[in-house]
Amino acid sequence: MIYSTIKDRNVTWDNTMLKELDKKKIIYTEKTVPEVYAALRNIKGENYYILTSAFDTNGKSKLTYLKYLLILSYVMSTLLIGFFSYYFVEKFLRPLEDLNQEISEVTAHKLTTQIPVQQSNDEVSVLAKSFNTMIGRLNDVFQSQKDFTASASHEIRTPITRMAFQLENLIKFEQHSPKTLSALQQIQRDVYQLSDLTNSLLLLTKFDKENIQSIYEEVRIDEVIFEAFEAVEKSYPALKLDFLITEETSENAFLTINGIHSLLIIVFINLFKNAAVYSDTAEVKVLITETNDRLSVDVVSHGNTIPAEEQSKLFEAFTRGNNAQNISGSGLGLRIVKRILEYHDAEILYSTPAEYLNTFTVVFKK
Numbered sequence: 463m464i465y466s467t468i469k470d471r472n473v474t475w476d477n478t479m480l481k482e483l484d485k486k487k488i489i490y491t492e493k494t495v496p497e498v499y500a501a502l503r504n505i506k507g508e509n510y511y512i513l514t515s516a517f518d519t520n521g522k523s524k525l526t527y528l529k530y531l532l533i534l535s536y537v538m539s540t541l542l543i544g545f546f547s548y549y550f551v552e553k554f555l556r557p558l559e560d561l562n563q564e565i566s567e568v569t570a571h572k573l574t575t576q577i578p579v580q581q582s583n584d585e586v587s588v589l590a591k592s593f594n595t596m597i598g599r600l601n602d603v604f605q606s607q608k609d610f611t612a613s614a615s616h617e618i619r620t621p622i623t624r625m626a627f628q629l630e631n632l633i634k635f636e637q638h639s640p641k642t643l644s645a646l647q648q649i650q651r652d653v654y655q656l657s658d659l660t661n662s663l664l665l666l667t668k669f670d671k672e673n674i675q676s677i678y679e680e681v682r683i684d685e686v687i688f689e690a691f692e693a694v695e696k697s698y699p700a701l702k703l704d705f706l707i708t709e710e711t712s713e714n715a716f717l718t719i720n721g722i723h724s725l726l727i728i729v730f731i732n733l734f735k736n737a738a739v740y741s742d743t744a745e746v747k748v749l750i751t752e753t754n755d756r757l758s759v760d761v762v763s764h765g766n767t768i769p770a771e772e773q774s775k776l777f778e779a780f781t782r783g784n785n786a787q788n789i790s791g792s793g794l795g796l797r798i799v800k801r802i803l804e805y806h807d808a809e810i811l812y813s814t815p816a817e818y819l820n821t822f823t824v825v826f827k828k
Contacts, residue, residue: 464510475511475513479498479500479513480511483500483501483502483511484502487501487502488500488501488502489501492518495517496515496516496517497515497516497517497518498513498514498515499513499514499515500512500513500514557580557584557586558586561577561586561589561590561593564577564578565577565593576594576597577590577593577594577597578590579591579594614660618660619657619660622653622656622657622660623657625653626650626653626654626657629646629649629650629653630650632646633646633647633650677722678720678721678722679720679721679722679723680718680719680720681718681719681720681721681722681723681726682716682717682718683717683718683719683726683750683757683759683826684705684717684750686723686726686727686730687705687730687748687759688705689727690727690728690729690730690731690734691703691730691734691746693727693731694731694734694735694738697735697738698735698738698739698744700738700744701734701737701738701741701744701745701746702744702745702746703734703745703746703747703748704745704746704747704748705748705750706747706748706749706750707749707750707751708749708750708751710751710753711750711751711752711753712752712753712754715752715757716752717750717752717757719757719806719826719828720806721806721826722805722806725802725805725806726802726806728798728799728802729799729802729803729824730759730761732795732796732798732799733746733761733799733822733824734746734761735795736763736795736796736822737761737763737820740763740765740766740820741763741764741765742764742765742766742818743763743764743765745763745764746761746762746763747760747761747762747763748760748761748762749762754828755827755828756825756826756827756828757825757826757828758823758824758825758826759823759824759826760821760822760823761821761822761823761824762819762820762821763819763820764818764819764820765818765820766818767814767817767818767819767820768812768814768820773812776796776812777796777797777799777800777810778797796810803824806826807826807827808824808825808826808827809824809825810822810823810824810825811823811825
């Protein structure tokens with residue numbers, strides 16, 4: 463050793479490193495602690511081995527700074543990319559959102575409303591044009607249906623009413639043989655059934671949820687029930703009504719709901735008719751329960767119950783149970799009931815709490 467900067471301890475070296483220097487001339491190891499730099503120099507014919515080692519404090523601090531800088535750069539880059547992606551995606555999708563808003567406002571009574579179309583040939587404009595074409599065709603179909611309904615209302619109901627009136631006069635004021643009288647009475651029942659079917663079909667196509675909510679009013683459900691029973695009692699004078707307000711009803715109950723009085727009467731007319739036709743006791747019981755959030759009406763009658771496999775189709779059009787095979791009817795009564803209650807955001811449920819006991823529960827939300 464010729465010279466060393468270390469004064470307070472002995473300096474040692476690895477002979478293996480010296481042998482490696484003989485081959486490589488220069489050695490630099492940065493993965494060791496401390497780092498080592500060694501070189502072999504030939505000066506005036508003599509080989510000199512220069513060995514240095516040190517801790518790279520400055521380099522380590524720069525690496526630490528670089529690490530935090532990269533982390534911060536990654537976070538900032540992610541935020542910026544996310545922000546600009548959201549901005550540009552929102553900008554590109556805004557026409558679709560506007561189109562969706564326009565489409566959601568189209569109803570059966572606003573089919574003439576056309577969606578604004580931008581003066582461009584992009585995908586959104588093409589979609590808007592296609593939608594406007596579809597709306598135009600649907601409007602034509604709905605208008606044709608309305609025209610048919612208006613014509614049918616006049617052309618079908620008038621002759622049926624005339625036939626019913628003439629049959630009633632024939633039966634009441636003229637003498638007939640028992641066989642002829644029985645045939646006339648059967649024809650009269652068929653005419654009444656045809657009249658009921660025609661009125662039911664017209665009623666199903668006349669209203670929808672959008673055009674009746676604007677004429678809602680406050681309706682007392684007990685008054686509706688009594689008026690409906692009076693209407694049914696004219697055709698079924700033997701039918702009796704048992705009207706009760708249950709104990710679960712709150713003290714502040716007013717028995718009122720928002721709806722259309724005339725349509726709600728049709729609901730209970732159909733339910734009372736079912737009770738009159740299918741009941742064994744000619745009696746219908748009505749139970750009203752009103753709480754803070756709902757008002758329910760149970761219409762209970764005694765008679766043959768509907769099998770479980772038929773209950774799922776009970777409120778479909780032209781569906782009749784096995785207990786109605788020998789009884790005339792259109793099969794539209796309960797379908798009309800369900801449709802009207804849907805307009806009032808209400809529901810109807812059928813249950814059989816006991817044998818030979820039929821219960822229709824009408825639930826109104828408050």
